[in-house]
Amino acid sequence: MAEIPARPVLLTGASGALGRMLVKGLGEAGWTLRLTDIVPFPDPLPRGASFTRADLVDGMAILRLAEGCGTILHFGGVSVERPFSEVLGPNIQGLYHVYEAARRERARVVFASSNHTIGFHERSEKLDQDCQFRPDGYYGLSKAYGELMGRLYWDKHGVENINLRIGGSRPKVDNARTLAIWLSYADLLRLVIRATLAPSVGTLVIWGASNNSRGFWGRDGRAVIGWQPQDSADPFISEQARNVSGNPVEERYQGGPYAAIEYSRREPSPKALFPAG
Numbered sequence: 001m002a003e004i005p006a007r008p009v010l011l012t013g014a015s016g017a018l019g020r021m022l023v024k025g026l027g028e029a030g031w032t033l034r035l036t037d038i039v040p041f042p043d044p045l046p047r048g049a050s051f052t053r054a055d056l057v058d059g060m061a062i063l064r065l066a067e068g069c070g071t072i073l074h075f076g077g078v079s080v081e082r083p084f085s086e087v088l089g090p091n092i093q094g095l096y097h098v099y100e101a102a103r104r105e106r107a108r109v110v111f112a113s114s115n116h117t118i119g120f121h122e123r124s125e126k127l128d129q130d131c132q133f134r135p136d137g138y139y140g141l142s143k144a145y146g147e148l149m150g151r152l153y154w155d156k157h158g159v160e161n162i163n164l165r166i167g168g169s170r171p172k173v174d175n176a177r178t179l180a181i182w183l184s185y186a187d188l189l190r191l192v193i194r195a196t197l198a199p200s201v202g203t204l205v206i207w208g209a210s211n212n213s214r215g216f217w218g219r220d221g222r223a224v225i226g227w228q229p230q231d232s233a234d235p236f237i238s239e240q241a242r243n244v245s246g247n248p249v250e251e252r253y254q255g256g257p258y259a260a261i262e263y264s265r266r267e268p269s270p271k272a273l274f275p276a277g
């Protein structure tokens with residue numbers, strides 16, 4: 001029989017693309033889910049699930065929602081590059097509310113971080129979990145802040161957290177960059193299950209990508225939770241390898257199109273942030 005978390009699981013961003021997929025998968029696994037989003041949940045609720053509409057900026061609402069929960073799967077907020085003023089409330093303040101709730105409940109946070117935390121590393125680089133943050137916009141910056149928030153709450157309060165640096169999680173591989181960063185829905189679901197059920201995790205970073213031979217990323221904390229991706233973007237290589245944007249900035253950096261948004265340097269960003277010597 002499938003393992004079930006001892007306490008209910010709160011999922012933010014439940015009405016989003018990844019949230020809906022997780023609700024379906026975790027609902028089928030028999031988990032007790034508390035769901036929230038700022039927009040209504042569009043699908044039938046699985047048995048054992050409840051939905052409450054709330055804004056992440058409303059700290060009291062998040063505290064109430066988290067009452068009695070053992071894990072917060074934090075997938076809500078601004079999920080694309082937007083002006084700083086739009087990112088600030090949901091992604092910075094909202095994240096603080098999630099971590100305060102986790103502290104009060106002694107809950108674990110599983111955070112949907114992003115490849116855009118490191119988007120200004122060049123595509124030729126192979127990165128490990130401890131590479132430098134090189135956010136490629138205000139969205140990526142908010143995700144880097146989220147990862148650091150996890151460090152703070154682990155060191156200061158013992159709040160466990162797993163930061164999933166998700167590449168591109170969608171049903172299909174849709175261009176050449178996605179051949180490197182694709183995370184199948186099935187691999188993401190298994191990752192979230194392991195991240196919730198693993199007995200003791202401290203604070204971890206895990207690259208959210210399937211087993212892609214063209215991948216940009218190396219070492220991370222996956223062994224601690226016992227997760228290995230089972231899918232791969234490789235079967236789409238012949239179909240997508242030539243599907244590139246033609247924008248040199250986009251094609252140079254791991255963050256792709258986000259790196260190119262409002263890019264105003266004359267010369268490319270340096271390969272290393274702090275050159276030796």
Ligand SMILES: NC(=O)c1ccc[n+]([C@@H]2O[C@H](COP(=O)([O-])OP(=O)(O)OC[C@H]3O[C@@H](n4cnc5c(N)ncnc54)[C@H](O)[C@@H]3O)[C@@H](O)[C@H]2O)c1
Nearest residue numbers: 013015016017018038055056076077079090112166168169
């Ligand atoms: N899909 C990917 O490939 C990918 C890659 C990297 C990271 N992520 C992260 O994973 C998470 C889910 O991604 P997604 O693709 O499902 O995005 P999505 O935009 O479909 O879902 C995000 C959800 O957050 C909700 N939300 C926005 N502002 C809110 C607020 N103020 N209060 C409460 N809810 C709010 C939205 O209504 C939406 O339903 C996001 O945090 C995203 O940054 C996704």
